Amino acid sequence: MSPELLAVSFALLSAISWGAGDFSGGVAARRLNPYLIALLVHATGLLLFTLLALLRGEAFQPSDIPWSLGAGLAGCVGLVFLYRAFEAGQMGLAAPIAGVVGAGLAALVGVVLEGFPAPLQLLGFGVGLLGVWLAARPEGGAASRGLAYAFLAGLGFGGYFTLINQVEGLFWPSALAKLTATTLMLGLVGRLGLLRREARLATSLGLVVLAGLLDAGGNLLFLAAAQAGRLDVAAVISSLYPAFTALLAWGLLRERLGRSQTVGVLLSLVAIALIASG
Incomplete structure (x- = not known):
């Protein structure tokens, strides 16, 4: 298989994994605080990547440290705001x-x-841009707040794509990025006292762990795609994940969108496909 085809394959698998993970996390975000969910998702990825790095015996590259730290910060911001968007609005829109x-x-x-x-x-x-404008037309505080959170989430994810692409390793950089995000979220969750106040954690723990495993899988597959091919190709094809999130939200939660919102969502997905095909 050529490097280009390999990169596209990894990126598509990343999109599937991220889409399913976002759906699982989004469902959990309607039951639990999104900050707590983000902490558990990042912690799950940290454990998984550390275990894989040790099992593989991957050499640690000191030059990867600053890029991994920055990617962890950006990814943490992206995931938190995405869950806030899911909490405030519809998954198929955000x-x-x-x-x-x-x-x-x-x-x-x-x-x-x-x-x-x-x-x-x-x-x-x-x-x-047209799709985002159409999707942003619905009125109401919750919808507007959800759209703003979704935009900030996109900035975080874009920063993650760019920074993690600079590393040389595979598992250790991902583990360090997750360690950064986990540390940040642990401090925030501890400061807010969410672990003491959240009585529904046990009933949703399985769903959150599943979201963490799928998110980690998406991260790993994206990094493999970026290392096999171009950054922009890997990033935009991996960003097809909303199609899978929206499909699951439609099929399992029976979410419905207005006409303008539907057109906006479809145009957003078409835009990602156009960027990838270019």
Whole structure:
């Protein structure tokens, strides 16, 4: 298999894993505090990546430390705001907006690192902006708040894509990024006293652990895709994850969107496909 095809395959698998993980985390976010969910998701990934690094005997690269720390911070911000968006609004609406913003930011960084994007990618930017505008039309505080959170989540994910692409290793950089995010969330959750106040944790723990494993799988597959091919291709194809989140939300939760919102979501997904095909 050629490196290009391998990169696309890894990126698509990453999108599936992230989409299912976001759905699991989004369902949990309707029962538990999103900060607590983000902590447990990151902690699950930390344990998994550390175990894989030790089992594989991967050498630790000191040069990966600053990139991993930055990626962990960006990923932590992205996941927290995504769960806040899910808590405030519909998963099928918030996930595509976060995906478009994250993919667009990574593609813009790719312009600097790897040259100007193809015409289809430029078209994708325009379609994505239109999709975000249409999706943002519904009125109401919760909807507006959810859209703002989704946009901030996309910025966090775009930062993660860009920073983690700079590392040389595989499991140790991912573990260090998760350690950074886990430490940040542990401090926040401890300061807010959420572990003491959250009585429903035991009933949703399995769902949160599943979200953590799927999120970690998406992270690992994205990094493998970025190392096998171009950053922008890996990032934008991985950002197809909202399609899987929206599909699960539609099929399992029977979520419904208004006409304008539906068009906005579809355009957002088309934009990601255009950016990837370019």
